[in-house]
Amino acid sequence: HGSFANAIKECTVARDLIRGRRIHSRILESEHRGSIFLINLLMKMYGRCGCIGEAQKIFNETPEPNRYSVSILISAYAASGHLLEAKEVMESNMEHPDVVSQTSLLTGYIQHGKLDAAKALFDSMGHRNVVSWTAMVTGFARHGQVKEAKRLFDIMPERNVISWTAMLTALAQNGCLEQARELFSNMPEKNVVSWNAMVQAYADAGLIDRAREAFDSMPVQNLASWNVALKMYAVNGLLEEAEVLFEKSPEKDTVSWNIMVQAYLEDDQVDKAEETFDRIPNPD
C-alpha cells in the first residue's frame, strides 16, 4: 500500500502518465483497489498530467469520496483554467468550503487573469490563512498592482518565508528594485528560493555584478540558482561565462539545457546549439 502511494507520488512529480496508468491498473488488481487514500493520489496524478477527465471519472466512480477528493478535483480544475468547473465542483460538494479548496480556486483565478473574481472570493472567505493571503499578494503583483500587494502584505496577520519571498518578487517585478533589496535585507528568514528571487531581481535589472555578488554569497544553491545565473549571462552577452558555469555545474535539468541551446541559437552558433542539444541525456 505504501509503495503504491510512493510510486504514484513520483509519477505526479515527474508527470509520468504512462507509469501512472500502469500503477493504476496494478492497484485495481490488488486488494487496495478501494482505498480512498490511493484514489485521491491517483486523482492528483491524473490532474497534474493534464487528464482532468480521468480524475473526474475516478471521482464519479468512488462510492465515498472524502474532503480531500473534492479538494483535489477543485485544485485540478482550477490549476488548468477550468474555473467554472472548479467553482461548480466546490459549490455542489461543499456546503461550507474549506480554506484550502477556496485558495485553490483563488489561485486558479489569479493564474488565469481573473483578478476581480479572485478579489471577490478572497473578500467572501470566512477564514483566511497565510496561504490565501500570500496568494492574493501574488495576485495583485502579477496584475501590476504592487501598491495593493504591499498593502495586503502589511496587514496580513501572519507572514512566513514564502509570503516574504512573494512580496520580494512582487516589488522586483514591478520595478521597485530598491524596495525589494531593502525587504530582502529585512527578512526575518531566508531560504534558497528567497535568494534566487533576489539574484533574479538583480539580473532582471541588468545589475550583473550585484547579481553575481548575491549568487556567490548564497548559503545554499540549487538548480534554479544556477539556471538564473546561466540565463543572466546568456542574455547579457556573456555567453562564455554561461558556458563555464554550465560545464562546471553539478547537475543540469531540462531548464538548464534549454537555456544553453537557446543561448547558442540567439548568438547564431547553430553548430554549438546542435552539439549541446545532442548532449541532452535521455530521461529514464
Next chain:
RNA sequence: GAGCGACGAAACUUGC
C-alpha cells in the same frame, strides 16, 4: 466525548 492522523492550496529559473 476529545485530540492526533499518510492524500488537497501560496513564493524563485528556460520554453510552451
